[in-house]
Amino acid sequence: NILKLLLKSLDREENDFYIHIDSKASSFDEMMLDGVLKKSNLNFVERKNVKWADYSQIDVTLDLLQSAKSNNNYSYYHLLSGVDMPIKSSQYIYNYFENSGKEFIGISSWDNINYVSCRVKHYHFFTKLQAFRSCKFLKGIDRLMQYPQNFFGIDRTRGSKLVFCDGWQWFSITNSFCQYVLSQKEFIKKTFYYALASDEIVFQ
Numbered sequence: 001n002i003l004k005l006l007l008k009s010l011d012r013e014e015n016d017f018y019i020h021i022d023s024k025a026s027s028f029d030e031m032m033l034d035g036v037l038k039k040s041n042l043n044f045v046e047r048k049n050v051k052w053a054d055y056s057q058i059d060v061t062l063d064l065l066q067s068a069k070s071n072n073n074y075s076y077y078h079l080l081s082g083v084d085m086p087i088k089s090s091q092y093i094y095n096y097f098e099n100s101g102k103e104f105i106g107i108s109s110w111d112n113i114n115y116v117s118c119r120v121k122h123y124h125f126f127t128k129l130q131a132f133r134s135c136k137f138l139k140g141i142d143r144l145m146q147y148p149q150n151f152f153g154i155d156r157t158r159g160s161k162l163v164f165c166d167g168w169q170w171f172s173i174t175n176s177f178c179q180y181v182l183s184q185k186e187f188i189k190k191t192f193y194y195a196l197a198s199d200e201i202v203f204q
Contacts, residue, residue: 003082007036010090016041018068019082020060023047043067052133053124055192057169057199062185065178078172103177105203106168116166119196121157122149127196142196156194166200173203 007017017040021028030044045063050056061079068077076097086093122145126138157164173181181188181203192198 002085004033004036006080006082006085007033007040007042009086010093011037011040012090012094013039014094015039015090016043016068016072016074018043018045018064020045020050020064021047023049043071049130051127051130053197054127054132055189055195055198058188058192058202061169061199062182062188066182069175069178069182073175074178075175076172077175077178079170081170084170097172101174103174104172106170107165107204108167110165113163113165116164116201117157118146119166120164120191120198120201121155122146122196123154123156123194124196125194156191160191164201165204166197167204169199171203 010017017037019033019042021030021044033042036042045060045067048056048060048063050060064079065077068074088096124142125145126132126142129135129138132138132142188202192202195201
């Protein structure tokens, strides 16, 4: 019901929606949203099993961007969750972004930059397991595995000129930045496939 309200609140001719429904949401029927939109187009991307703190979150984000970019050269691409609600009118939001040309990507404090670097430079294998989110044992093993990796000098970012920082998964990006991101898909997968919570790092 919240998703329906979200769609209705942003339903306008200038907007289209691209939705990913997690494959674990077996009870969700796409027909539930049939007829909700009167002006916007609604598109679904292939369902995938998304896991917490795992690369699969980046994977579906790239799927959404690719699907949208293939259909149109939009001025902006906004990544929202299915339970977001706008606090401004759709007209206000449209006017705000119409002549902005800026990228809106949240970046948190630089105080934790060493922690963020460890999330990328070390291998984090357990994010591939569905139980990782709720299992303290797996999280503990993941943290312990950083010590032998440090000891043996494992650093997947060695030689990289990038400074890794984190922030928020949700964003509003321009068409040119979307195009750049999609051109870097191979680099993104190579860099972040074994990272921890990489969806909060990749765009930053």
